[in-house]
Amino acid sequence: MTIVVGYVPTPEGEAALTQAIAEAKKSNETLLVINSSKGDALVDNRYAQGPDIQSIEERLADQGIQHIIKQPVRGHDAAAEVLDAADENDASLIVIGLRRRSPVGKLIMGSVSQRILLEADCPVLAVKAD
Amino acid sequence: MDVWSSLMDGFATALTPMNLLFAVIGVLLGTAVGVLPGLGPAMTVALLLPVTAALEPTSAFIMFAGIYYGGMFGGSTTSILLNTPGESSSVVTAIEGNKMAKAGRAAQALATAAIGSFIAGTIGTALLAVFAPIVVQFAVSLGAPSYFAIMVLALLAVTAVLGSSRLRGFASLALGLAIGLVGIDSVTGQRRLTFGQPLLVDGLDIVVVAVAIFAVGEALWVAAHLRRTPLHVIPVGRPWMGKKDWGRSWKPWLRGTAFGFPFGALPAGGAEIPTFLSYVTEKRLTKHPEEFGKGAIEGVAGPEAANNAAAAGTMTPLLALGLPTNATAAVMLAAFTSYGIQPGPQLFSSQGPLVWALIASLFIGNFLLLLINLPLAPVWAKLLQLPRPYLYAGILFFATLGAYSVNLQAFDLVILLVLGALGFMMRRFGLPVLPLILGVILGPRIEGQLRKTLQLSAGDPAGLFSEPIAIVVYIIVAIILVWPFIFKLIRRNRPVAAFTGPSEQSARSEAESPAQAGDPTTTTHQKQEKP
Amino acid sequence: MSSIATGLKGRAELGVALLLGVVGVLVFLDANGLVTPYSQSDPVGPKTVPFIVSGLLIICAVLLAINVLRGGKGEAEGGEDVDLAHPADWKTVLPLAGAFILNILLIDWAGWVISGTVLFWGSVLALGSRRYIRDGLISVALSLLTFYGFYLGLGIALPAGLLEGIL
Numbered sequence: 159m160t161i162v163v164g165y166v167p168t169p170e171g172e173a174a175l176t177q178a179i180a181e182a183k184k185s186n187e188t189l190l191v192i193n194s195s196k197g198d199a200l201v202d203n204r205y206a207q208g209p210d211i212q213s214i215e216e217r218l219a220d221q222g223i224q225h226i227i228k229q230p231v232r233g234h235d236a237a238a239e240v241l242d243a244a245d246e247n248d249a250s251l252i253v254i255g256l257r258r259r260s261p262v263g264k265l266i267m268g269s270v271s272q273r274i275l276l277e278a279d280c281p282v283l284a285v286k287a288d
Numbered sequence: 289m290d291v292w293s294s295l296m297d298g299f300a301t302a303l304t305p306m307n308l309l310f311a312v313i314g315v316l317l318g319t320a321v322g323v324l325p326g327l328g329p330a331m332t333v334a335l336l337l338p339v340t341a342a343l344e345p346t347s348a349f350i351m352f353a354g355i356y357y358g359g360m361f362g363g364s365t366t367s368i369l370l371n372t373p374g375e376s377s378s379v380v381t382a383i384e385g386n387k388m389a390k391a392g393r394a395a396q397a398l399a400t401a402a403i404g405s406f407i408a409g410t411i412g413t414a415l416l417a418v419f420a421p422i423v424v425q426f427a428v429s430l431g432a433p434s435y436f437a438i439m440v441l442a443l444l445a446v447t448a449v450l451g452s453s454r455l456r457g458f459a460s461l462a463l464g465l466a467i468g469l470v471g472i473d474s475v476t477g478q479r480r481l482t483f484g485q486p487l488l489v490d491g492l493d494i495v496v497v498a499v500a501i502f503a504v505g506e507a508l509w510v511a512a513h514l515r516r517t518p519l520h521v522i523p524v525g526r527p528w529m530g531k532k533d534w535g536r537s538w539k540p541w542l543r544g545t546a547f548g549f550p551f552g553a554l555p556a557g558g559a560e561i562p563t564f565l566s567y568v569t570e571k572r573l574t575k576h577p578e579e580f581g582k583g584a585i586e587g588v589a590g591p592e593a594a595n596n597a598a599a600a601g602t603m604t605p606l607l608a609l610g611l612p613t614n615a616t617a618a619v620m621l622a623a624f625t626s627y628g629i630q631p632g633p634q635l636f637s638s639q640g641p642l643v644w645a646l647i648a649s650l651f652i653g654n655f656l657l658l659l660i661n662l663p664l665a666p667v668w669a670k671l672l673q674l675p676r677p678y679l680y681a682g683i684l685f686f687a688t689l690g691a692y693s694v695n696l697q698a699f700d701l702v703i704l705l706v707l708g709a710l711g712f713m714m715r716r717f718g719l720p721v722l723p724l725i726l727g728v729i730l731g732p733r734i735e736g737q738l739r740k741t742l743q744l745s746a747g748d749p750a751g752l753f754s755e756p757i758a759i760v761v762y763i764i765v766a767i768i769l770v771w772p773f774i775f776k777l778i779r780r781n782r783p784v785a786a787f788t789g790p791s792e793q794s795a796r797s798e799a800e801s802p803a804q805a806g807d808p809t810t811t812t813h814q815k816q817e818k819p
Numbered sequence: 820m821s822s823i824a825t826g827l828k829g830r831a832e833l834g835v836a837l838l839l840g841v842v843g844v845l846v847f848l849d850a851n852g853l854v855t856p857y858s859q860s861d862p863v864g865p866k867t868v869p870f871i872v873s874g875l876l877i878i879c880a881v882l883l884a885i886n887v888l889r890g891g892k893g894e895a896e897g898g899e900d901v902d903l904a905h906p907a908d909w910k911t912v913l914p915l916a917g918a919f920i921l922n923i924l925l926i927d928w929a930g931w932v933i934s935g936t937v938l939f940w941g942s943v944l945a946l947g948s949r950r951y952i953r954d955g956l957i958s959v960a961l962s963l964l965t966f967y968g969f970y971l972g973l974g975i976a977l978p979a980g981l982l983e984g985i986l
Contacts, residue, residue, distance in 0.1 A: 718893025747862030
């Protein structure tokens with residue numbers, strides 16, 4: 159079984175990753191880290207660059223966790239990428255980070271977390287940044 | 289003829305609150321456009337042409353000038369922070385600039401670029417104010433034959449020198465000339481290329497042509513090849529420079545200015561060659577040769593000064609002779625025509641206040657750019673996160689709106705789409721767009737001068753050579769046209785003359801050097817078919 | 820497979836030569852059809868320049884055809900936001916052109932606010948955005964803003980079309 163975590167280089171993303179590492183250790187499962195970009199802007203700060211990915215890689219290796227890191231850029235939004243990965247790997251758990259948002263803001267911006275919560279076939283663990 | 293007092297009058301006009309506001313709008317828009325991918329100053333001015341039709345010409349040109357200079361400033365920001373030079377003139381900046389940014393010296397790179405641009409722009413504008421009236425004085429003495437010759441030179445120089453394929457340049461020029469023919473012949477009233485379509489009788493509106501080629505064609509082309517790899521901006525604080533950076537920057541700034549201005553003023557001189565020359569010079573003169581290739585500040589200071597000085601240089605033939613030497617200047621010339629202002633040597637006498645207000649606004653714009661670029665660089669970098677769908681949909685939206693609002697005819701939109709498709713095809717198959725635009729704009733004026741010339745000589749072709757300046761210009765034209773063939777011949781004979789050895793070698797690398805401009809880091813410029 | 824593809828690409832550029840040739844012939848025929856008596860005051864006449872232009876077009880067409888057949892290739896234009904590594908993405912361009920044409924058809928009848936909304940919303944969609952609600956709101960806002968901006972700021976009355984009387 160696999161645990162899928164949606165990672166972004168923000169406090170919420172870090173919180174999700176930390177939580178996911180703990181879960182993976184507990185159940186001794188493979189951790190699949192997804193950091194995607196729609197690739198529709200010239201610059202995407204939510205897409206982790208080389209050094210970031212390398213430090214995650216090292217952190218996971220140090221903790222002795224079986225892991226895969228994927229960075230898909232296929233024009234899909236983050237929710238679709240995480241859900242796809244969960245389906246393909248028959249995930250036992252999805253871990254995501256949540257942001258605070260007003261109801262109106264969510265209506266206009268849409269919500270990646272909401273889509274994952276509604277559409278996932280497995281339990282979803284949503285954490286907030288501390 | 290007193291330059292100083294005219295210029296002061298110009299400042300008085302340019303500093304009125306309304307015009308100052310347009311200068312601010314211009315530089316803000318220009319910087320944004322320079323930073324944003326896919327948008328350039330030529331396209332922006334083209335998109336604004338219809339909107340500004342209702343404005344005072346002076347205000348409109350003040351804004352356009354702000355956009356032009358602002359684009360130069362903004363372009364350096366992306367070159368340094370992202371290594372994606374948007375304009376060909378900032379390709380060289382990216383070489384050292386991006387290395388500096390990666391080494392944690394982004395703030396200094398941006399600072400030397402901004403201050404260097406300011407200094408070069410100011411000196412360049414001062415040179416413009418001094419030289420333009422001199423050129424005008426010389427130009428008003430020219431008759432139709434010389435003027436015809438000079439315009440032919442301008443067209444051929446742009447067509448034959450720029451771009452990698454002269455053949456494709458000429459194809460583009462010919463298409464532009466054909467588009468320029470559409471409509472009523474001004475002398476005889478005959479309808480040409482209207483195909484019985486009454487809506488074509490007035491000719492194709494230059495605004496529609498410019499918007500189609502620069503905006504629609506470009507948006508469609510980029511849409512077909514959207515880059516999907518996200519990049520990261522190198523984070524940067526407020527740009528600043530230490531004492532040592534000042535010491536290493538000021539000479540490159542001045543030398544860059546010296547390269548930039550004359551090249552900008554030449555037809556087809558452009559900003560690419562002087563930025564490259566400046567880079568090579570700084571590399572040769574530097575006391576820190578070990579830093580070149582790893583982020584030498586001289587390599588940013590010189591080229592950035594050169595491209596801004598070239599921008600000022602470009603304004604000289606535009607204002608003094610009515611000759612555009614790059615795409616933005618071509619669109620500005622179109623703007624003059626759409627205001628019913630006759631560009632050419634008479635411009636200084638007939639539209640003196642406008643011209644001097646424009647020149648004064650260039651000084652003001654430069655200063656404003658320094659103010660908004662130094663503290664706001666991190667904010668500008670944020671613009672890069674704008675999702676592309678909005679950017680390109682916005683270009684199409686405003687292109688449509690602008691082209692439609694000229695005559696409120698849906699027919700213009702059909703032309704917009706057809707010419708937009710042409711622009712797409714030209715980008716796909718490597719036909720440069722500048723010769724086409726120049727052909728559309730200058731074609732009718734060249735024809736006018738030709739007919740005037742032969743009218744004076746009663747149809748005798750010898751009339752074309754009746755002025756000494758005309759003959760000199762034709763000789764230059766001949767050299768430009770024949771040059772590549774001579775070049776080929778020399779090359780072919782080279783292996784035979786092998787005994788000259790080392791000097792031959794260096795001569796060859798010199799000749800090939802422009803091709804190496806993009807070589808160290810950038811990937812946007814690929815050379816095709818090395819001869 | 821790839822040799823066929825490159826062969827086709829080479830042929831596509833022949834289309835440019837064909838276009839140049841056709842335009843050249845058109846310009847020639849059109850100029851040839853002009854009737855002008857010789858006049859002392861205009862020895863050049865309205866025909867000469869079109870003849871030169873058509874000559875230039877036809878020469879370019881022929882030379883380009885020869886160049887392409889001998890393996891010459893135009894260098895596609897690069898740019899900040901252009902990735903030439905993948906081929907032209909017609910799935911983006913054609914819907915984009917569709918939105919554009921829809922706007923042309925709608926503008927006089929339905930008015931700018933509606934046709935502009937369709938244009939922007941359709942373009943954003945074609946370019947790959949999938950936030951329908953937000954995109955729709957932006958489209959309507961843009962169209963309304965430009966409509967009133969042009970009317971109040973520039974004195975240009977864009978067509979109100981179906982919404983005549985409401986706006």
